[in-house]
Amino acid sequence: MVNLSWPLILTNLTMSLISATDVLMIGWLGAEDLAAASLGFNLCMLAAIFCMGLMTASAPMFASEFGRMHNSVRDVRRTFRQSFWVAVTIIIPIWLVLWQAEALLIQMGQKPELAAKAEIYVRVYMLSILPFMMLMVMRNFISALERPLWSLVIGIIGVLANILVNYALIFGNFGFPALGIMGAGIASIACNALMVMGMIIVLTSDKQFRRYRLFGNFWRADWARYRAVWSLGLPIAVSFGLEGGVFSIAVILMGWIDTLSVAAHAIALQIASISFMVPMGLAQAATVRVGLGHGRRDPAMIHRAGWTAFVLGTGFMTLMALSLWLFPVELASLFIDYDNPDAYAVLALAVDFLMLAAIFQIADGAQVVGAGMLRGLQDTRIPMVFAAFGYWVVGIGVGAGLAFWADWDGVGIWTGLASGLAVVAILMLTRWMMRDRLGLVPEPT
Incomplete structure (x- = not known):
């Protein structure tokens, strides 16, 4: 239990560090930018937490399929695929809601000028939720195989990448334009996309993971399993x-x-x-x-x-x-x-x-x-x-x-x-x- 849990604990801490880095660097822009980004971030996080719960369904499904052994490769691959399908399904209405961030925040009693600025951040940051959900499914897969160390390695890479891209895009360093809080949103997309690509490389190159051919026949539906992910995850x-x-x-x-x-x-x-x-x-x-x-x-x-x-x-x-x-x-x-x-x-x-x-x-x-x-x-x-x-x-x-x-x-x-x-x-x-x-x-x- 300790061998399995300590990389998961540190991986969770890396995710906290990524958001903490965002707050720290946006804070250097000034109180108004920090307040606007914080409003937008909290709105996005409500959606991200819900999505994270939905994707968590893949963890017990993977573990149970590994435990059964019989047809585990086929079953795990189908659960992996249908979890991604669920992610794509839920993200569309979430994006439609978050696109109206300014109106939502004004309805919550926030100042119009802060709500307008927060919407700029949200309309960029919200695109990072889909790769975050995909990353969750891949992490659940390798955790169910009791190989969570790769999650920690990819998480550390994500923290470092987030710092560098934030520094470049928020303040206009390394020859990039200074985009302010919009740059922080782009950095979040880049960070999550990088971690997804890193995890894909691991899943397709590591011998223990490669044999499951997780990305094969990705267009093929399994509606019973799709419903099972919803039933367990909702x-x-x-x-x-x-x-x-x-x-x-x-x-x-x-x-x-x-x-x-x-x-x-x-x-x-x-x-x-x-x-x-x-x-x-x-x-x-x-x-x-x-x-x-x-x-x-x-x-x-x-x-x-x-x-x-x-x-x-x-x-x-x-x-x-x-x-x-x-x-x-x-x-x-x-x-x-x-x-x-x-x-x-x-x-x-x-x-x-x-x-x-x-x-x-x-x-x-x-x-x-x-x-x-x-x-x-x-x-x-x-x-x-x-x-x-x-x-x-x-x-x-x-x-x-x-x-x-x-x-x-x-x-x-x-x-x-x-x-x-x-x-x-x-x-x-x-x-x-x-x-x-x-x-x-x-x-x-």
Whole structure:
């Protein structure tokens, strides 16, 4: 599990570094450009997260097909092909919606001048979502074969390429024109396209991957498998969207309290999100290992793989929780500018939030690994219901109630987030423990 998960964890970090690099370099243009690009990027990311969830369906399908062995080459190739077909299908309506970015942002109450500038960025950046989806499918394929190191290598190349192309196109270096935020969008397209080409080279040249002939007969339809990708992937996509949406709403609720709460919330969430990459990688590994056991009809392997990932994920997040409890001031201070007159007020709030973020960390690790374990059993619809209930009914309901009716302010919102994640974790774990009774585990052969 560790051998499979550590390259996945670092690959996830490279994807975070690519977006962080964009923010850093656009920030050098000035506050208005950064604000416009941030609005556009967040709009695109809502679509990208949904698409990522849809493509995640290929991971348990690949793993189960590898586990079955019988006709695995043919089945894997067809799943690969139909996942690409689904990507092309979903991207068309997404592009049509994102093309109207200015109107959407104005409807959300954003300033017209920022919305107009954000649309320039979105209309370019949105083209990078399709290669991103294709990259996800290829990464899922090599992860299911338990060879994820190539994903990390390609991810590192992507980070370096993104830095160079951003530097060239945003500021007009190396003889290129200075395109500002449009240059950042073009850089994202170039970066994702480069990583796709790199992955294609790997898949067509590495002996272990080449034998699957993944790009053969790419025009040939398999409608049953096409529907299977949609059936398995759509609940995952909705779950991802629900989780991303709840954190967007939390920022809005913080804004209703005061500006200092928003700043402190951003600090606490940034600290929490860094450690989240570890259980997220373990969840991806759990999907593969449980999926292999599912395909082999091996309940013992399913049991070992699931619980190993869960113990590693929650164990790591428990250590992170202890760090937040023991060193909240030191961690929050990394993000504080003490020359700002509000610095100490923000620090005090951030420390309060980090106390609750410690509980949040354990619950978040448990729920994401639990979801990965169930995905390995190709169980996605009921977990989607769990996500809707936990994030929105409990998380937002409890958070808003405590913040505004009990006058807990930002502490109430963080209490709600931690409560919602804990409920989702408990529901996921309960369903996992009932997997045999619910018929989620195939009978052993």
